[in-house]
Each structure stands twice: as structure tokens, then as C-alpha cells.
Amino acid sequence: MASGNLTHLNGLRVFTVAATHLNFALAAKELNVSPSAVSHQIRTLEEHLGSRLFLRQPKQLQLTQEGEHLYQRLTGPFREIETVIGQIRHQTGTHQVNLICRPFFSSFWLAGRLQGFWATHPRISLNLIHQNSFSPHDFERADLAVVWGKAPPAHVTAMPLVAAGLSPILHVSLAGRLGVPHTPAALKGYPLLHEDSRLGWTEWFEHAGAPNAEGSPAYLIDDTNVRYRSMCNGQGVMLGSAALLRPQIESGELIQPFDIVLSQYRYWLVLPQGRRLSSRCEQLVDWLRHEAAQSARTPVAAGPNGG
Incomplete structure (x- = not known):
């Protein structure tokens, strides 16, 4: 390969x-850059190759014949490069272990247990x-x-x-103002705290048999820690994991009014292949697996409207 082509490795x-x-937006999220940066890299690569790699449709992207050929040729080598780099790092590394985890998991499950890890x-x-998104890269x-x-990712x-099923959680201060909701449909009268879309609540309402219930007003907060603080300030009801918030629920600070749970959600421990x-x-x-097994043995008390 001519040395001039090596300047486009990042673009590749x-x-x-x-x-x-x-999808450029999803690619940007995985690479931790802006969508415009992804678009610029692709445009620069296309100009260098003299060929279009994507057909830019109104609602989605499609690979051109040249793009499909390039993609098939690149995926294997890039995966091999990542594997080799990882192997070299681990053969020559120190006693440090680098662990990626979501900030909310670290705050409410991991941090309180780390003293035991350091002691042993x-x-x-x-x-x-700490980051919310993840890719094998x-x-x-x-x-x-x-x-x-x-x-888990592919x-x-x-x-x-850790099983981390989602169900409505509210602070006792909000319950003091509006009362504890007695049915899923009653949440229509409560402000709901959403993630970066309304899909989580829509899924829960459908699971609870109240697909048309929507809180008003609704707040979109993409950071779980910030969403949690808003809930603790009595600003709304969030979908949260009772497994992570067990101490706050058992103390009475937080209320889990229903035991209707989106139980398919969980935290996964992922390792690099190969x-x-x-x-x-x-x-x-x-x-980590021992601590998770220990925590799973302590059930969370059912809410007042469980069953």
C-alpha cells in the first residue's frame, strides 16, 4: 500500500x-464524535477513492456496490488489529485492570462494594x-x-x-403531594421522566396493560444520574431498577408502587472475543460474579400495589 493511503486509515x-x-448518528455515538464529523470523514474518503460509498436516502443509508465491497474487505482486518493490540497490551501491561461501566451502575451498585475488592x-x-454507550472497539x-x-452487543x-428490570419509582416527596398511584393508568396524572425518547415508558405501559397512559408534562433527560436526582427532588416518576435502588426503597425514601417489571433488562459483563x-x-x-450472586439472594420488597 502506498504511504499516501495510510492517511485515510481513520476514515476507513x-x-x-x-x-x-x-446510520451516521449511531456511528457517531459509537465513535464518541459528532454526526457531522462522521459525515466529513466519509465525504473525504469518497473523494480520495473517487467513488460513492453510500446512497443517502431520506430515511436511511444504503451501501453502493463499491461500499459493500470495501466493507466486506475491511471488517475482518480491523477486528484482527483490535485483537492483536489487546493481546500486546495485556502481555506487557501492569497490574491495572480497565473496566468500562455505566455511571449509574457504578454509583448505585459497584462503588459500595469496591472496598471489599480492594481489601481482598x-x-x-x-x-x-464511565460511559453510557459501548462498542467492541x-x-x-x-x-x-x-x-x-x-x-449484550454482538x-x-x-x-x-445483575438483573435490572425496570418499573416506576418515585420519591416520597412527590407521593406526599400527589399520592401513591394505585393503578398504572393513574400515572397519567404524574410527570414522567424519560430517557432520550419515550420508548421505555411506552413499553412499560403496554406491558402493564395501559398502553394509552401518558404522563403530562414529560421530561427527557438522557443521563440516568441526572434523571435520578430529578426524581429525588420530587420532579417526576422514573423507570428505574429496584435491584440497584433497594436500600432507598427499603428505607422508605423511594417508592416502587407496582411490581410490574420489564424483567428482560439486565447488566451484562462483556469480554473481548479471542x-x-x-x-x-x-x-x-x-x-463481580460472586457479588452479583450475593446481591441476587436479597429480594426487593413488593410495592403497595403489587400483584
Whole structure:
């Protein structure tokens, strides 16, 4: 390959991510850049190649014949590069383990247990990398990750860690003003705190048999920690995991009015495929799984309108 082509390696990586999603916004989220930066990289690469790689339709992208050919050629080599880089890092690394996890999980499940890990593993330095999104590309700078969703991402080795089903949670101060809702439909009279869309609440209402119930007003807050603080300030009802908020529910600070739960959501411990874990990583995996098993043995008390 001519040396001039090497200047476009980053553009080729951006292209593979965009081609995987067929969506510049999703590619930007995975790469932690703006959609305009993705569009610029693709446009620069197309100008260099002298060929269009995407057909830009009004509602979606499609690969051109040249784009499909390039995508098929690039995915394997980029995956091999990530694997080799990871292997070299782990062979020459220190006693540090780099763990990616969501900030809310770290705040409400992991942080309170870390003292026990440090007491039993004093020679392992744990570096927590907090982010809400994840892709296998993140294993270039991390050893392990804890992700959230109905299913783990593709192209990783995954194991279920903590069941994190979603149900409505409200602060006692809001219940003091508006009362505790007695039916799912009653939530129509409560302000609802949404993530970055209304899909979570829509899914819960359908599961609860009240598909037309919508709170008014509705607030969209994409950060779970901020959404939690808003709920604690009595500003609305959020969909939260009782498994993570058990102490606050049992103390009476928070109320889980229903035991109607979107139970398919959970936290997953994910490992890179094709990479042999170091001893320190294996110790962290074993500790996380042990702690998760211990926490699962303590049930959360049902809400006043459960059943």
C-alpha cells in the first residue's frame, strides 16, 4: 500500500462503523464524535477513492456496490488489529485492570462494594471508565465492560451479571403531594421522566396493560444520574431498577408502587472475543460474579400495589 493511503486509515475505520449501522448518528455515538464529523470523514474518503460509498436516502443509508465491497474487505482486518493490540497490551501491561461501566451502575451498585475488592485484591489497580454507550472497539482501551440492555452487543463474550428490570419509582416527596398511584393508568396524572425518547415508558405501559397512559408534562433527560436526582427532588416518576435502588426503597425514601417489571433488562459483563484474559482480569470477573450472586439472594420488597 502506498504511504499516501495510510492517511485515510481513520476514515476507513469510521466507514466500517457507519456501514455496520447504516446510520451516521449511531456511528457517531459509537465513535464518541459528532454526526457531522462522521459525515466529513466519509465525504473525504469518497473523494480520495473517487467513488460513492453510500446512497443517502431520506430515511436511511444504503451501501453502493463499491461500499459493500470495501466493507466486506475491511471488517475482518480491523477486528484482527483490535485483537492483536489487546493481546500486546495485556502481555506487557501492569497490574491495572480497565473496566468500562455505566455511571449509574457504578454509583448505585459497584462503588459500595469496591472496598471489599480492594481489601481482598490489594495488588490490582482498578481503573473505572464511565460511559453510557459501548462498542467492541472500546476494548482497544479497556479489558472488560459492564453494559446494560435486553441483550449484550454482538462480537463479544457475554455473561449476565445483575438483573435490572425496570418499573416506576418515585420519591416520597412527590407521593406526599400527589399520592401513591394505585393503578398504572393513574400515572397519567404524574410527570414522567424519560430517557432520550419515550420508548421505555411506552413499553412499560403496554406491558402493564395501559398502553394509552401518558404522563403530562414529560421530561427527557438522557443521563440516568441526572434523571435520578430529578426524581429525588420530587420532579417526576422514573423507570428505574429496584435491584440497584433497594436500600432507598427499603428505607422508605423511594417508592416502587407496582411490581410490574420489564424483567428482560439486565447488566451484562462483556469480554473481548479471542483474547485470553490476564490473571488480574479473571480475578475481577470472579469477584463481580460472586457479588452479583450475593446481591441476587436479597429480594426487593413488593410495592403497595403489587400483584
